[in-house]
Amino acid sequence: MSTTSGRIRTAILAYLIVIVSLIFFILPMLWIFYTSFRTQASIFTGDVISPLKDYTLENFATILLVTDFPTYFRNSLEIALVVTMLSLFCSIIAAYGLSRFDIKGKNALIVGIFSTQMFPQVLLIIPMFLVLFSLGLIDKVIGVVLGQMILVLPFQVWMLKGYFDNLPIELDEAARIDGCSIARRLISVVLPVALPGIMVAAFFSFVVSWGDYLIVSIICQSQRTATLTLVVQRLGSSLLIRWGQVAAACVLTIVPTIILFSFVQNRLVEGLTAGAIREE
Amino acid sequence: MLVPALAIIVLFTVYPLMDGLRMGFTNRNLLLPSFEYVGLDNFARLPSDEVFRLSLSHSIILTVTVVVLQLILGLILAWAMQQRLPGMAFFKSIIMASWVIPVAATVYMFRFMAQPDVGLINIILRLIGLKDLARYWFGDPLVALPFIILLHLWRNVPFYGVAFLAAMQAIPKSYYEAAEIDGASGWGKFRHITLPGIRDMIIVMVTIHVLWTFNNFDFIYLATGGGPVNRTDVLPVYVYRLSWESYRLGYAASIGTVMVIILLIYFVVYLRIHERPGAAR
Known part of the structure; x- marks a missing residue:
């Protein structure tokens, strides 16, 4: 019979696996999605977050139109x-x-x-x-x-x-x-x-x-x-x-x-x- | 009805296979109009071909490591997804996304993240003070192959997880209840009920992925092209480069033939296990 504390431990472990999985499997996709809206200059700063003016649709515009x-x-x-x-x-x-x-x-x-x-x-x-x-x-x-x-x-x-x-x-x-x-x-x-x-x-x-x-x-x-x-x-x-x-x-x-x-x-x-x- | 069925299979697999195997005994070159049969010459040259030896060992190391790790991580993931917890349904619905997106996109996604200055991996390493570890991950002879393994895990572990989960849910609940009455531990239940219950699915997933990983070409070709200095060369990539960059179709086909032989050996072992009395329900 599983006790309450056993069940909590199971839940914590399961969530831990879920969080690690989300970081490993989903984050790369979000990151490439995020990058597609940044300017070349802001990507090259090596920062994760840049000022609002550095977000752009230019990448999509260039590859779709040019x-x-x-x-x-x-x-x-x-x-x-x-x-x-x-x-x-x-x-x-x-x-x-x-x-x-x-x-x-x-x-x-x-x-x-x-x-x-x-x-x-x-x-x-x-x-x-x-x-x-x-x-x-x-x-x-x-x-x-x-x-x-x-x-x-x-x-x-x-x-x-x-x-x-x-x-x-x-x-x-x-x-x-x-x-x-x-x-x-x-x-x-x-x-x-x-x-x-x-x-x-x-x-x-x-x-x-x-x-x-x-x-x-x-x-x-x-x-x-x-x-x-x-x-x-x-x-x-x-x-x-x-x-x-x-x-x-x-x-x-x-x-x-x-x-x-x-x-x-x-x-x-x-x-x-x-x-x-x-x-x- | 069976005739068109067989015709389709012969046309798209049996014929190219036979012709490919035949070509392994020729000195055919894409740029030369004529060719002749050279017997076992191509095969005799293989043992002294260093790139072949490297590729062969990398192929086997890669396939074994990838499949074993995928199996273990897939079981862990399936166990987590089996817990009835808030948000799990959503997690299950998105987790297989990595399996459906094109390999080329996956590879360039990771190539970008592996960049020395602007890549996410190195940005994070710098943030947590491990600046010295920052490098171009595909370009470092030591870590390039492990990084390729990571890519395979990224793509396939969710597939394993979801497949094992489906098999686990087909196991009757009463088995677990009976085991609990007998006082079985969590590990005991896993070992004696879950594992045997999903045995068939494990065999299928392992078999498919041994074949897919051993034959996989695009991950490594796009990520490193076999480099740095052949550190990530595997047989399919070497066959591709020989055929379409050196145009030596005959020699390439002889290596392809070796691949078929290795897979045949695996296949015979697989049948032995699968057809063992008592294995089938």
């Missing part, structure tokens, strides 16, 4: 949206097929699917680059999209398969007896029920694509396809780094992911680990 930032933002958005749609289409088909159809050697196949997680992307991208190159897709949106599919698909198929496995098979059975085709069963019976899992899958692919550096650094060669991660890297690696602008670029890169995160946060972990956790 640089090509808006173009890159649009590229990022376009690529991430196409990747999300294409990967969802592919992974839903693949995951449903693997989840619902009994074939010989299925277990070996599933181990095989899981093992696709372990292929190093830096290796996969080499043949992928050569294929895209011979197809003339380097520096094209579709080339980037196809490249990013190798980042997204293995995990997405695995997690969605787990999600479908947890849905009652009676659902499909009933629809099959009613004479529905496979496609019809999937679209009008399974998908509506699996919507929470699919939303997490969509979120996952969007965030992976949006944050990808590996593929875009190889396939994007001009501003036609360059994305925000490349801009952040370029701004942050120049000789005289304007940290206010780097911060503003970071903030604009972070904000869309945080907004999307707020829609799925309750279901995120459940969805991500569905591939492994069986409900009994």
Whole structure:
């Protein structure tokens, strides 16, 4: 039986962990947010707080109006949206097929699917680059999209398969007896029920694509396809780094992911680990 | 239905993998039109390649340290979040934010904080009188790798915490009540009820993160590029530099092949543990 003093001790310890966590995990984000509103001069004073006149919107104004930032933002958005749609289409088909159809050697196949997680992307991208190159897709949106599919698909198929496995098979059975085709069963019976899992899958692919550096650094060669991660890297690696602008670029890169995160946060972990956790 | 499923998987993982492995046996160069098979030449060269040896040991040290620390800190975080206290719901809802933001933003956020004069870390060190410790944290050969480990923790520990919490909440309350009647201590309950209860989730999180950390490229490439003087070089970063900065695709692919072999060994061990009789419920 826990005593009152024991409970107080537990609460103090828990709050201590919460405070340390907030400082460690959240403070860096607040700091970059804060920095994005400061002038170069006030950042370089090395002070934490500066006079009110040293706060400014200039960093955002510069990167939005003077640089090509808006173009890159649009590229990022376009690529991430196409990747999300294409990967969802592919992974839903693949995951449903693997989840619902009994074939010989299925277990070996599933181990095989899981093992696709372990292929190093830096290796996969080499043949992928050569294929895209011979197809003339380097520096094209579709080339980037196809490249990013190798980042997204293995995990997405695995997690969605787990999600479908947890849905009652009676659902499909009933629809099959009613004479529905496979496609019809999937679209009008399974998908509506699996919507929470699919939303997490969509979120996952969007965030992976949006944050990808590996593929875009190889396939994007001009501003036609360059994305925000490349801009952040370029701004942050120049000789005289304007940290206010780097911060503003970071903030604009972070904000869309945080907004999307707020829609799925309750279901995120459940969805991500569905591939492994069986409900009994 | 299964046919398109397999086609998709073959197209985006099996084919690039096979072709990548094949390339490890060639002297292919991105700038030269022709190439030939050189047998095991690439692999024979590896033991005398010092950067490879360094990268290999860093990769293994990094993966083991990161995953072990994440596991321990994740359990602590989950324990704290499990307590029903005011404000905890809000804390739980924001804590995973670090996992969703792009790695590039994370890295430059930390690069800024690590700056010698204007970085927050050094400002704080100066404030508390530890001026001598101030430095560019990614540029110091001694602390660069530990600092990279810190970045991995920053991104992933909340994910572990939230995942373990979800698993903990699925453990029936009656188990704990029964244990309390038997007079079990807090640690005893944790050791004999909580840990076995979240065993599956621990295995999953550890497995995913061993793979993700070992294969992770962008954290180190963006933070240090492998420097200072190869102190933070890991296999994925070395493969990337060989492929896209030296254009030696064949040699790069042979190192990629070594990575696949290491992960295969890990995978076999994982299956042994996972499929052990009594392990599955």
